Amino acid sequence: WFLASEHVIPYPKSQMMIYAPLSGLIAALISLGTTFWISLSKYWLSTHEGSDGVKQFLPVALTTCGWAALLYVFLFFQSYCTFHIYQKYKKEAKKKDGDSNAPSFRQVKYEGRGSKLNLCANRTVGNYVEQTPAFLLAIWMCAIFVDIETATLYGWLWILFRAIYPIVFYVGGLLLFVSTIPAYFCVWYMLWRVVAAAAAT
16 A cells, blocks of 8 residues: 555556566565465464474475575565656656756665655664564574474564555654564564574583
């Protein structure tokens, strides 16, 4: 809905370059949904028996694939918004006095000349990348030293709360904490369980 509010959709057929990141965004969303469904149906809703050796970590590996899929959702979303805003500025400048006053693609992408939507997309990627090292360390240490079920559950919860980040960021205000604070809790809880397991040995 916040894409529609910025008039991102639809696009004229002449602006075909916008559809490359859009197709990537759709593919990444499908990958994320597929990964979640496999994890849900195979390891949570079925009577799946535990595997030995490395295969026992498959639920956590699937959660990690979900993390990667969401990363690409955000990256393609960022690219799509950049192309949209660049085309929007060019169109507005052309109506006024030609393309001379329109910002370059570099200015829109790398120098922050954009709308609230551009800021939202950039911060979504930035925040996700900033939080990723702690998340990956926490989920895998929890899986190895605590238990796989806890790591898988809190890993998917983290992904869920991170997935709503662009929406709550765009809306603004304290609603942003609906995404960030529960995600912090997921990481801290997994790390706490690792520390507790180490203290108990």
